[in-house]
């Protein structure tokens with residue numbers, strides 16, 4: 001036996017290691033999974049271990065690899081413990097990923113048409129149309145930050161929101177059916193980044209701007225940057241009952257044009273406040289065109305930028321008291337009002353910061369400086385005392401800049417290029433290090449620190465990641481009660497991790513096991529993401545979600561979450577002509593459409609009402625019409641009405657695009673369009 005064999009023998013003959021990995025202690029994600037057979041533990045004596053040893057040797061797997069595989073493998077039918085809602089960047093969609101298996105479960109069309117669910121190909125058009133800008137269709141988005149709805153600072157599994165950085169839009173997704181219900185276009189801004197984040201009871205969805213421009217984006221020359229360009233943060237009021245943002249109760253705050261970056265809501269002790277960071281206090285304005293440094297240098301000259309500290313409760317009261325001015329039809333509290341009324345404060349933050357993350361107890365705000373090896377931890381209590389003592393100097397817009405030393409609790413040297421911070425249930429914080437690249441783990445002194453062996457602000461360990469990590473996402477890691485256990489490192493570069501597929505390389509989501517304390521974190525899975533470039537994600541315990549299996553009633557409209565009065569009904573299928581308008585009432589059930597052929601005349605205005613009358617889980621039908629750019633996914637009970645002009649005569653075979661039954665191929669019909677006379 002070689003040394004390697006001896007190692008193997010030692011590992012594989014410890015029964016606990018392998019028996020444990022098949023074990024049934026993991027939550028299996030709701031009622032469906034209980035039908036899945038729970039693996040029996042071990043059994044069979046030494047033979048399975050010998051087989052495992054053979055496979056491991058043939059494939060060159062180390063004992064660590066085997067443990068990682070055992071921690072992430074889901075036997076067929078076993079459900080994941082967590083769901084991760086991830087942006088897919090300029091894919092404009094949302095990804096739903098099971099953890100720990102890292103399997104993609106859903107791709108939700110949000111700002112971008114998505115043909116599988118018919119999003120923009122017959123369904124969802126009204127929602128996509130809400131996202132028009134200057135009357136133009138905008139059919140992509142740059143999704144950055146998903147935000148699950150919260151109750152008392154904890155994910156409640158009801159809704160998810162996400163922003164479009166490219167166009168300053170926000171979307172609402174209903175987690176009963178995982179479909180996008182609303183897109184709001186910010187009337188003030190064309191660029192957002194500090195969204196979506198929610199306040200602890202989802203009263204407001206926060207959308208902070210990014211690149212300054214005149215509010216409402218009217219033209220102003222670069223020379224007027226300081227006088228006319230502005231930043232903003234918008235507070236969108238969310239109405240849980242309707243599942244929609246109520247634009248009539250939403251308002252914005254005018255901010256200096258400092259390129260606001262990310263926002264986070266206070267919680268518990270800091271509830272009622274919001275915090276943001278910014279990265280261009282230099283007001284670099286012309287990108288080097290007139291001999292000044294280009295933005296990357298121009299916006300990085302000063303040692304400090306400003307964390308924004310905003311008293312949301314006060315801002316809300318001012319808005320309700322009618323203190324907002326109206327810009328582009330939208331209420332905006334001016335900088336002057338915010339200063340006069342003590343709503344807005346700044347605190348210096350080290351060089352070119354990225355992100356601000358509020359600790360689970362709400363007592364601390366963590367900011368990373370991209371060009372500074374520290375994370376800076378601010379104390380909410382100290383900030384309040386500094387405000388009370390008026391220990392500040394105004395900036396050039398008159399906003400009080402609080403004394404740095406009076407607000408800081410700790411600075412921890414974590415490594416190169418710190419970006420984003422998440423939290424666990426053991427009193428640790430985790431910060432992504434873009435430049436190293438690694439994820440650092442450090443102890444949160446303060447109340448959570450009581451659980452630590454070392455209640456201190458100390459770096460305790462790092463795990464290298466591959467490569468260039470941006471955000472990290474720990475299980476419920478930005479709530480009032482993080483779960484620990486898993487952390488996903490969302491890496492921008494993959495380089496050598498996957499089989500080459502051309503010059504455009506997938507991003508790499510690495511699952512990190514953070515269950516053990518100390519310097520023991522391990523990467524246990526690499527997941528390529530070959531869509532857009534995800535930024536943030538949030539991970540929720542799967543059993544908090546209560547999605548529908550079928551729509552509650554036949555004739556259901558996902559757009560309104562109610563029965564459509566004009567839905568096609570079983571037994572009442574027909575084609576009705578009224579002048580040149582033709583209403584088709586069609587039902588779909590395994591394995592036929594009724595009616596199976598439909599005749600129209602060139603130029604007719606067609607309203608095609610189609611209902612899937614199935615009540616069986618997973619009995620989805622599609623509806624695809626060639627040459628008319630139509631494809632629907634009709635889940636059980638779903639009704640859609642699509643309108644189009646039959647502008648070309650011809651013979652169009654339509655069909656069901658979901659393989660729904662043995663006779664799925666027969667589930668078709670003809671749409672006949674007679675030439676106009």
Ligand code: CUK
Nearest residue numbers: 144419470471535536
């Ligand atoms: S951002 Cu992309 S890595 Cu938009 Cu939150 Cu930091």
Ligand code: CUA
Nearest residue numbers: 656658660664
């Ligand atoms: Cu219905 Cu295929």
